[in-house]
Amino acid sequence: MAVTIKQIAEAAGVSRGTVDRALNNRSGINPEVAKRVREIAAELHYEPNAVAKALAHSQRKVQIGVLTNSKGNPFFDKVLRGIARAEREIRSFGVSLIQSELTGYNPEEQLAEIDRIAAQKPEGLVITPINDPRVIDRLNELAAAGIRVVALNTDVPGLDKLCFVGCDYLQSGRTAAELLGQMTQSELRVSIVTGSFRMLGHNQRIEGFRTVLEQDYPRIRLVSIIETEDDNRSAYHQVGELLREDPPDALYFCAGGVAGGLRAVEESGLAGKLKIITVDDTDDVKNFLRWKLINATVCQQPVKQGYESVMTLFRFLTQKTLPKSKQRLTQNEVKLRYNIE
Amino acid sequence: MAVTIKQIAEAAGVSRGTVDRALNNRSGINPEVAKRVREIAAELHYEPNAVAKALAHSQRKVQIGVLTNSKGNPFFDKVLRGIARAEREIRSFGVSLIQSELTGYNPEEQLAEIDRIAAQKPEGLVITPINDPRVIDRLNELAAAGIRVVALNTDVPGLDKLCFVGCDYLQSGRTAAELLGQMTQSELRVSIVTGSFRMLGHNQRIEGFRTVLEQDYPRIRLVSIIETEDDNRSAYHQVGELLREDPPDALYFCAGGVAGGLRAVEESGLAGKLKIITVDDTDDVKNFLRWKLINATVCQQPVKQGYESVMTLFRFLTQKTLPKSKQRLTQNEVKLRYNIE
DNA sequence: CTGAAAGCGCTTACAG
């Protein structure tokens, strides 16, 4: 039978209210009494009952804002599923989400939406922040006002955040390089197809990829990097041009635009000859894996990212539990034809 | 503001007790009243508050037995960590574990331990069942007596279970074959090092491996299978002999004994020349990956297996939630040198 | 078959 505040109250000869004040460092209590109560609690190995705490708290309604630049981006489907799962789990605890989705990466739009959500007075905000000084400043203002911020999937410099939940992009790039290295033996030329040079994560993937090539696979040479803005049309045209003019032996797609790029590959007649490594496992990528057009893809546990971003904030807001680290990194999972779900 | 039984009671003109009886299909209630209450609840979109339910239930103490053949098996470290995490989460709900570990796979010992646990009257049992008719019979007796059984990590035929939590062994084998196929180009001879031909999972891995070789990589020929009983000494001797007498080009370790087998590889002077695929990511395997002695390993989310086995039972016992499927399969995750944590 | 009341463990106004 677990120890309760009632037993502590009896042992200390005080009321349950006083025990509550002592244990939760509330104000309006004689410091000596508080100390004694805490000692007794420790002796009895008191562990607060999270369920009871939750029920008592359920009067106080907690709101968490969730703002993602996810509209029209199939990668985010799974992230949103993780968020929905978290919402279901925390509903009973009196926590609700103020959720909103944006298309693309327009800083003005994100600023406006941040303000709209902030007006509803959430106690925390999960966001895929755009790397723009105005956005960062605005978020830091919120943080200063006590609204805790969790960066989801992408991080930006100088953000005052509770934590970042996303993948280890450097490791993602390293893993892609190792895959390519292990899948080939001879000299090789590879091109990278990236999303944007303004995206920290994309750049880190390139950096990790490059590092491992230099260290472990000097026979593989990085010959060019294409920037697509995650746009399939742009990827189609640029990859097509590359393959017509100076085709490499391998491609590393470290961001979106895979469907467009692969269309160009198919039309080039090089399908099956090029080694291709991608990221994530959107439906497009899965199909290309099945058709043996993509050799492997490095995924980042998107469901977990959505789930954990909300839950980290929830745990902090309702149980004052700080995340173990400022970086809550998900695993980089390699998927091949036979282990995609 | 969420709908509560109090509001349903008012709307139906009955007491909260009656609403509770109706909503939870308890006995001793006029069927017509029950029907009306349920209709009103549905109209109001009533969703029971899980936290309040849990607190009210916390009087009734629930015990879950957990019996694993895990002693001395490093693979299970992470499984046990998942179990511990589940225990922490469900403690507040009045659920406690009766946990016990066995060494090896002795049916008599497992039978005795099952009885010892059953004597403490748990409401459910998580177990790594041994494939022995007496064990299966005994577990089915428990199931008949209302103790729900969850098979963890290994499944056995004819078991009356709530579900199996473990990996898709066939897919694990297929993935290993694909890795080997993608990492090589020319004709190849491969040997499998298995644990036991009596283990369903090990056999399924072999089958999956074989199937993909035949379908997709006919240039790779399976030349022999070694059985080690998951024993490093045995693996060392048998792999050593194989490498001295008729060395293949690749090895697939589909069970334990990796450390022993790799020692033989190192002594053979073939290290680095043999392609080696393993399963799981015990510390041994991780080190061999770092040293480039193993090319890749196919893991099975052991923490999740431990966690989900307990949580599935917990959800069933406390919320009557049945698992979506009898097979709760974890992902087969490919790990290379650069994406091991 | 039904209702009123007490209880799960913790929190929170409200007196004093």
Place this chain on the structure above:
DNA sequence: CTGAAAGCGCTTACAG
């Protein structure tokens, strides 16, 4: 600064 009481939403003996 402290205690008594009511409350969170659901469950459970106990009367009737």
